[in-house]
Amino acid sequence: MKKKFTDRLWQNIARIVLKNRITILGVILAITIFLSFQWKNLAMTYTEANLLPKKHIVNKQYQDFLDKFGEEGNLIVIGFKDDAFFTPKAFAAWNELMTGLKNSKEVELVVSLNDLKTLEKDTVAQKFKLVPFIDQSQTANPEYIQKIKFELFHNLPFYEGLLFNKESGSIRSAIYLNKKIVNTASRKTFILENLVPKIDKFEKTTGIDLRVSGMPYIRTINAENMKGEIGLFIGAALFITSLIFFLFFRSYRATFISMCILIIGVMWSFGTLGLFHYKITILTAIIPPLIIVIGITNCIFLINKYQQEIKTHQNQAKALQRVISTIGVSTLMTNLTTAAGFATFMITGNDLLFEFGLVTSINVIIVYLLTLVIVPIVYSFMDVPKEKHLKHLTKTYISALLNWVESVVKNHRKMIYIIYGLLLVFSVIGVSQMKVSGSLIGEMPKTASFFKDIIFFEKEFNGVMPLEIMIDTKHKKGVMKLSTMKKMEELQKTIAEIPELSKPVSVVNLVKYSKQAYYNGNPNYYELPTSQEQAFILSYAKNATKNTKGNLMKSYVDSTGRYARITTFMKDIGTEEMAKVEGKLRSKINKVFPKERYEVTLTGKALVFQKGTSYLIDNLIESLIFAIFLIAGLMAYLFRSAKMVMASVITNILPLCITSGLMGYFGIPLKPSTILVFSIAFGISVDNAIQFMAKYRHDLNLYNGKIKKSVFSALKETGISTFYTSIVLIVGFATFTLSSFSGTIALGGLISCTLLFAMFANLLVLPALVLTFEKKRTKKEDLEHTH
Numbered sequence: 001m002k003k004k005f006t007d008r009l010w011q012n013i014a015r016i017v018l019k020n021r022i023t024i025l026g027v028i029l030a031i032t033i034f035l036s037f038q039w040k041n042l043a044m045t046y047t048e049a050n051l052l053p054k055k056h057i058v059n060k061q062y063q064d065f066l067d068k069f070g071e072e073g074n075l076i077v078i079g080f081k082d083d084a085f086f087t088p089k090a091f092a093a094w095n096e097l098m099t100g101l102k103n104s105k106e107v108e109l110v111v112s113l114n115d116l117k118t119l120e121k122d123t124v125a126q127k128f129k130l131v132p133f134i135d136q137s138q139t140a141n142p143e144y145i146q147k148i149k150f151e152l153f154h155n156l157p158f159y160e161g162l163l164f165n166k167e168s169g170s171i172r173s174a175i176y177l178n179k180k181i182v183n184t185a186s187r188k189t190f191i192l193e194n195l196v197p198k199i200d201k202f203e204k205t206t207g208i209d210l211r212v213s214g215m216p217y218i219r220t221i222n223a224e225n226m227k228g229e230i231g232l233f234i235g236a237a238l239f240i241t242s243l244i245f246f247l248f249f250r251s252y253r254a255t256f257i258s259m260c261i262l263i264i265g266v267m268w269s270f271g272t273l274g275l276f277h278y279k280i281t282i283l284t285a286i287i288p289p290l291i292i293v294i295g296i297t298n299c300i301f302l303i304n305k306y307q308q309e310i311k312t313h314q315n316q317a318k319a320l321q322r323v324i325s326t327i328g329v330s331t332l333m334t335n336l337t338t339a340a341g342f343a344t345f346m347i348t349g350n351d352l353l354f355e356f357g358l359v360t361s362i363n364v365i366i367v368y369l370l371t372l373v374i375v376p377i378v379y380s381f382m383d384v385p386k387e388k389h390l391k392h393l394t395k396t397y398i399s400a401l402l403n404w405v406e407s408v409v410k411n412h413r414k415m416i417y418i419i420y421g422l423l424l425v426f427s428v429i430g431v432s433q434m435k436v437s438g439s440l441i442g443e444m445p446k447t448a449s450f451f452k453d454i455i456f457f458e459k460e461f462n463g464v465m466p467l468e469i470m471i472d473t474k475h476k477k478g479v480m481k482l483s484t485m486k487k488m489e490e491l492q493k494t495i496a497e498i499p500e501l502s503k504p505v506s507v508v509n510l511v512k513y514s515k516q517a518y519y520n521g522n523p524n525y526y527e528l529p530t531s532q533e534q535a536f537i538l539s540y541a542k543n544a545t546k547n548t549k550g551n552l553m554k555s556y557v558d559s560t561g562r563y564a565r566i567t568t569f570m571k572d573i574g575t576e577e578m579a580k581v582e583g584k585l586r587s588k589i590n591k592v593f594p595k596e597r598y599e600v601t602l603t604g605k606a607l608v609f610q611k612g613t614s615y616l617i618d619n620l621i622e623s624l625i626f627a628i629f630l631i632a633g634l635m636a637y638l639f640r641s642a643k644m645v646m647a648s649v650i651t652n653i654l655p656l657c658i659t660s661g662l663m664g665y666f667g668i669p670l671k672p673s674t675i676l677v678f679s680i681a682f683g684i685s686v687d688n689a690i691q692f693m694a695k696y697r698h699d700l701n702l703y704n705g706k707i708k709k710s711v712f713s714a715l716k717e718t719g720i721s722t723f724y725t726s727i728v729l730i731v732g733f734a735t736f737t738l739s740s741f742s743g744t745i746a747l748g749g750l751i752s753c754t755l756l757f758a759m760f761a762n763l764l765v766l767p768a769l770v771l772t773f774e775k776k777r778t779k780k781e782d783l784e785h786t787h
Helices: 002-019 021-041 057-069 088-102 142-155 185-206 215-249 252-275 284-313 316-348 351-380 387-394 396-411 413-431 449-461 482-497 507-518 531-545 575-592 605-639 642-665 672-702 707-738 742-773 775-786
Strands: 075-080 107-111 117-122 127-132 171-177 211-213 465-472 563-570 599-603
Touching: 002 021, 002 316, 002 351, 021 252, 021 351, 057 465, 057 563, 057 599, 057 605, 075 185, 075 215, 075 449, 088 107, 088 142, 088 185, 117 507, 127 507, 171 185, 171 449, 185 215, 211 215, 211 449, 215 252, 215 284, 215 449, 215 707, 252 284, 252 351, 284 316, 284 351, 284 387, 284 672, 284 707, 316 351, 316 605, 316 672, 396 413, 396 707, 396 742, 413 642, 413 742, 465 482, 465 605, 482 507, 482 563, 482 575, 507 531, 575 599, 575 605, 599 605, 605 642, 605 672, 642 672, 642 742, 672 707, 672 742, 707 742, 742 775
Parallel strands: none
Antiparallel strands: 075 171, 075 211, 107 171, 117 127, 465 563, 465 599
8 A cells, every 4th residue: 555655656756847847947947046156155164173072071171271372273383404504695585584474464473593582681670681692783694603503502402392403403483373363264365375485485595495384384285285176076076977977878968967967966065065154174075076976876777767668668758757756766765875874974973074964965865856857857858769879788798797696696695605704704803903093184195295394393393283281270370389380390301201292392491491591591500490599580580571572471371370381292193102192191290280289181283183083983983883773774664674674784784894804904094084984885885785675676566476586687677777886986986086185085995995895795695685584485486486
C-alpha cells in the first residue's frame, strides 16, 4: 500500500515537472539572479581557525588573557643572517625601511637596531632614561658600524633572543601592528601594499635576503594563496569532470547540460555563503568544487537512466517520466546520505565546521533538485538520442567488467570474504601506527615563501608561534614584589631549557636590564636586584615610566600590577610534543607558584590551536559514528530489513578502515583536514550501495521474490552507473591534490583512495553479502530450479 502511494507521489512529481517546464526554469533563473547579488557579502576570513567552542575553558582563558593584555598575534618579524648588513650602505637602507614602517598609521611600535633605545641612569632625577643606542650622525663611518656590532652582541643581553642570535649572528626586528586592525581588511592592505613593496626595495638595494614572519603576515599571504586556489579548484573540477563525463557518454549535449547544472550549483553555493554572511575559510573555499564533484554523479544517474529507457522502448515521454519517478527516489536517498555526512559536522560545537556542514548539506540537496528538474526539462525540448549516443551502454570493457564481477560473486564469495578479512587486518595494524598532529602551520603550503621564512626563524629564534603564560598574583601591585619576580625567573629558566621554545620575555627581563643600567650598563649586572637594591632600582624604573607613552612595563604587567605575562614563541611541533612541553611547564608552575597565592594560566594562539585539534578529532570521531548510525537509519527506513542495512554498512566501513590503515603506514597524521575525510567519504560511498539496494528491491517485486535473479539484474543495471560515478568522483576529488595546502591535498587524495576501494566493495562485497544473508532463500530457489 505504502509503495503504491510512493510510486503515485513520484509519478505526480514527474507530471508536475514536465507540465510546468517554462515556469520552473523561470524560477531557477530568478533564484540564480537573487543569489548572485548575495556574492557582494563574500569576503576572506581575517582570523585563523578557532577549533574550540566559544564556551570551552581554553577559549575562556585565552579571552581573559586578551582582555588583560590585548591581541597577542600582532607581531611581524623581519630578519636576516648576512655580514653585509654591517656596512654604511646596508645600514642606511635598513634605516629607511624601518623609519617608513614606523611612520605607517597601522604600526604601533617598531623595535629595531636602527633606533634601539638603551636604559641609562639619571642620578639627578633619580630615574632611568631611554637613550638612542646608535648615533645616526656617525652611521656613514664603517668603523662606527663595526663598533655597534660588537656592542650589540656583547653588552646588551636584554635583547639577546629578541633582536639577535649571539651564536649565529642573525638579527631581526619586531613590528607590532595596531591591535585594532589585526583582524580586519586593513591588515591585508598594509602588508600587501606597504610592507611587501618596502621589503622588495630593501632587497634590491642591498642584495640582502630578508626573512618575514609572524601571524599577521602568514595569515595574509595564506589568505591570498587560498583566494587564488578557489578559481583553480573550480576550473580543474569542471574540466576534469566534464572530460570524463564526455569520454563515458560521447555526447556533447549531455556534457553541456551537466556543465550548465554544475555552474548553476556553484553560483548557488557562493550565493548561500553570501546569504548567511559567512566568510571564505580554508573549508568553505572547497564547497563549490565539492558541489561540482558530487553534482556530476546525479547527472550520470539521471542521463544514464534516460538513455537506458530510450534504448529499451524509444518513447521519450515515458522515458522522462521514469527518470524522475524511479531514479528520483534512489538519488534522493543517496543525496540525503551525502548531506547527512556533511550535516554531522554541525554537531561538533565548532563554528568553522558548523558553517561548512550547513552550507554543504544545503547545497548537496539543492544540486540534486536542480539535476532532477533540469535534466528531464532540457531533454524534453530535444530530439530523442541517436544510436551513437547510446553506444556507451554496450561498451565491451564495461560489459567485460560486469561479467567478471558477476562471475566472482557467483562462484568465489569465500575468496571475497578472505580478501576482506586480510584487508581488515592490514588496516588495523596501520591504524595502530596513526599519529595526531595539531600544527598551526602544518596546513599551510610548504611551497610558499613564508614557509621557508618560518623555518629560518625556528632555527635562529626558536619559532614564531606565540605561547603565553599569565600570572595572577591575586594582589594589586603583586607583580613587582621581589618574591614574585624570583618565581617568574625560575619558570623562565625552565622555558629557556626547553629546545622547542624561544627565550622568554617578561617584566623580569626589564627589571634585570634596569639593574644593568643602574650599574652603568655593565652586562655582568644583568640580573634581578637583591632585596637591598630592590627599593631604589624599582623606584628608578617607576620614575622612568611615569606618565610616559613608552612605558616599557605596560606590555608585560597590567595597569593594576596584579597580572603579569611571560611571552615565549614555539616551534611548529605536533600534538604529542606539545603535550610534553605543556607537561614540563605545568610541573614547574605547580612547584614554583603555590595555588593558594597564585593562579597561572597557559594560553596563546599556538596552545589554543593544539587543544582545538584534540577536541576536534574527538568530536569528529563522534560525528562519524553519528553519521554511520544516521545513514543506517535512513537505509532502514528505505529497505525495512536489518540484513540489508548491515550488508550496506559492512561494505562501506571497509574502505574507511583501509584509508585509516594507509594513513598509519604512510605517516599521514590525524588532523582537522584528514579527519574530515571519513564522514565525507562514508556519506558519498554509501550512495552506490543505496542505488544497488533500491534496484534490487525493485527487481524483487518484478521477479516475484527471486533473490539471485534480482541481485544480478540490479548489479548489471547499477554497475555501469557505479563505475561511472566512482571514476568521476575519484578523479574529481583528486583535483584537490593540485592545492598547495597540505590539508587540502590530503583531503582530496584520501577521499579518492577511499572511493576507489568503495567502488570495488560495492561491486563485489555488497552483492556477495546479500546472497550470503539470504542463503536459505537462495538454496530454496536452487532446489526449485533443479526440480
